[in-house]
Amino acid sequence: MDNNNKEFIGKEYKCLDHGFVRLVDYMGDDASIVQAARVSYGKGTKSVSEDTTLIRYLMRNQHTSPFEMVELKFHIRLPIFVARQWIRHRTANVNEYSGRYSEMSDDFYLPELTQIRSQSLVNKQARSEVEIDPHISQNIISSMENSQKESYNEYQDYLEMGLARELARINLPVSNYTEWYWKIDLHNLFRFLKLRMDHHAQYEIQVYAKTIAEIIKQIYPISYQAFSDYILNSVTFSHSELSLLKTKFTNLEFTDEELKSAGLSKSEIIEFKNKIENLK
Ligand SMILES: Cc1cc2nc3c(=O)[nH]c(=O)nc-3n(C[C@H](O)[C@H](O)[C@H](O)COP(=O)(O)OP(=O)(O)OC[C@H]3O[C@@H](n4cnc5c(N)ncnc54)[C@H](O)[C@@H]3O)c2cc1C
Incomplete structure (x- = not known):
């Protein structure tokens, strides 16, 4: 029942400029979902095609609890503003790096030139497809970088003055990188992916969601395909x-x-x- 795909464990998948997704551990595979669903018969897996049909049936009919039998634990490095969106997904367990115990890292997120876009006129929450003039974009990036450096120098000064770490950090920007361990079951992970791979989600969190999806589709190929067919790429009508x-x-x-x-x-x-x- 347990995983044979150990090659995914411990590998760092780079995200954005200083971030990553790293699968620390996971429990169960496609067969575990089938096994849980068949508990009422006292039988485990059957033929591959029968198991595939069952997983697809479960996904299609939102019989979600068998997918909760599989769990994954990730180590994620991400900018604080991405973490703020991520933490809204309450159906996970989180343990975050502490800026009270330890010094904050000097890594800050800077968008790539092509991500420096104007405000969308259609979606009030989003950037548009329109890139800003490259010269202006470069100035924006340089200005962001300067103020990040300035606030980190200030942070270091506060620490040298003997100020407590929990206070010294309060003026650091949300582009500063943090890290956490994040444990979630496959059902709730699919929900996270549905919301955060979507084009309505902010580009930066999409990068992480799509990276996680690449890992998931290799470890749980049947479940991921069912998720892709019935949830991710399906539409509902009012x-x-x-x-x-x-x-x-x-x-x-x-x-x-x-x-x-x-x-x-x-x-x-x-x-x-x-x-x-x-x-x-
Ligand atoms: C594109 C986008 C834009 C967003 N914009 C904003 C915004 O402007 N402002 C903002 O504040 N948030 C925003 N959010 C966050 C959003 O409102 C949700 O908080 C977030 O997506 C987590 O979804 P969730 O609650 O379904 O997930 P989870 O917390 O993982 O919960 C999954 C499901 O479990 C159930 N559940 C979990 N906890 C409880 C509970 N305590 N009580 C009852 N049921 C529970 C619910 O059915 C829930 O749908 C945005 C999200 C997206 C994807």
Whole structure:
């Protein structure tokens, strides 16, 4: 049941300029999810295809608790402003580097030139696709770097004056890097990935989420594929949107051959036909 993919453990996957994701340990694999789901029969895994069908069924129908049987522990190095967004995901266990016990690092995040963008006019929370003039962008980066250096020098001065570390750090900017251990189960990790790989999430946290996804898809290939098919790349429609679609979908018909060649399983074909009927 336990992991055979030890090659992922301990490897640092670089993120942003000074950050990383490192898988410290994990418990369970795709088979553990199947085993947990089949507990009621007292049987473990069956053939690969039956196990795949079961995992996909669980994901499709939001039978999420078997995915909670798998746990992962990461060591993450990230800027404080990314950590503030990350920590909102409450269904994880966290232990963070302490700026009270230890000196804060002198690493600060500086965006790449191509990430220096104007405010989006459509999404009030986001940057736009429009890059700022490279000359101005370079000035912005230099100015950010200078003020980071200045506040770190000030921090060092405070420490030399004998000020407590917990007070000396309070003027450091949120671009300063922190570190933590982060333990989460696969169900809640998928939820984190769904929200933070999305283009609505801030670019910097997307970088981390996408890095974690690359690791996850190799350790849990069947579960990740199911997540990708049924959650990550699926869409939901509101009642009003569905009503609108219904006005256009009156003649929607598919043959079984068409549905099979689209990769739908027998039960998915039945579910899909029901959905189509409901649209009419
Ligand atoms: C693009 C984006 C923009 C955002 N913008 C803002 C913003 O402007 N301001 C802001 O404050 N936040 C913002 N957030 C954070 C967001 O509101 C959520 O706090 C964050 O995404 C964590 O989601 P969650 O609560 O579902 O996750 P988790 O904390 O992991 O919880 C998962 C699920 O568990 C359940 N749960 C967990 N804890 C509790 C509890 N104590 N009580 C009841 N149910 C619980 C809930 O069903 C929850 O959905 C943003 C998030 C995203 C992705």
